[in-house]
Structure formats: C-alpha cells, structure tokens
Ligand code: SF4
C-alpha cells in the first residue's frame with residue numbers, strides 16, 4: 303500500500319499523520335541566531351530548555367507554547383515561510399517533492415535510526431543554562447556541511 307505521505311498533500315493530512323512526520327531529530331529545538339543584514343538563520347548547539355537532550359523529545363510538548371513562547375508550531379500554513387528548517391526535516395523534504403530518508407522512523411520502523419544516522423542532535427547540544435546568550439555566536443553549527 304502506498305504510504306499516506308505519498309498520497310496526501312501536507313495541507314490535507316490529519317493531525318496524527320502530520321505529527322508522525324516529525325522524525326524526532328530536534329534540530330528545530332536548538333537556539334538560533336539570525337543575521338540582521340542577510341536574514342539568514344544559524345543553528346547553535348544550545349538546546350531549548352524543554353528539550354530532553356538524550357531522547358531529543360520535548361519534555362512538555364502539550365504545553366510547549368505556554369512555556370516557551372517562541373516555540374514554533376509548524377503547520378502546513380506556515381511551512382513555506384519557515385525557511386530555516388534543516389534540509390533533513392521531513393516536512394521540508396516533502397514540501398520540496400523529496401522522499402523521506404531511510405532513517406526516518408516511518409521508513410525504518412525504528413525511532414532510533416534518526417539518532418544512529420547522526421541526524422538528530424543527540425550528543426551535540428549544550429544545556430541552555432550552561433551558555434550565556436552572548437556566547438551563542440561561538441556555538442553555531444551547520445547541518446548541511
Ligand atoms: S526539524 Fe523537522 S523533523 Fe526535525 S524535529 Fe523539527 S519538525 Fe521534526
């Protein structure tokens with residue numbers, strides 16, 4: 303049977319389909335810096351304070367926007383405008399007409415493959431409280447290198 307992400311437009315997916323597309327990489331849960339002139343967004347190694355840095359899961363997903371007001375709630379409506387998502391992001395890939403990668407849990411059937419493939423931020427991050435905001439510039443990482 304053809305999987306739902308190949309037959310259903312992002313805008314037509316159910317909530318559970320949409321949520322299942324997230325590969326659990328947590329790249330989007332890192333603090334980001336934006337260049338004032340170019341507008342380019344850079345990821346840093348600094349994790350959001352709600353991120354479980356080992357499982358790469360939000361520790362309070364249901365109340366995340368109350369606890370972290372600038373947490374992004376990604377939808378089909380704001381996906382195009384959210385141009386800073388990493389190239390590996392499943393939403394980004396499908397929107398660009400690309401298939402899901404082998405390590406995506408929906409393909410592999412295993413939530414660990416995103417970690418084993420080195421796509422998730424497991425082992426890469428520093429806790430928010432350990433890094434002064436002025437030092438974040440020195441913590442930039444580029445996932446597309
Ligand atoms: S970058 Fe995309 S796939 Fe990865 S955690 Fe964020 S929304 Fe999910």
Ligand code: SF4
Nearest residue numbers: 331350353360366373
């Ligand atoms: S609040 Fe949760 S989902 Fe939002 S950025 Fe932080 S860890 Fe990620």
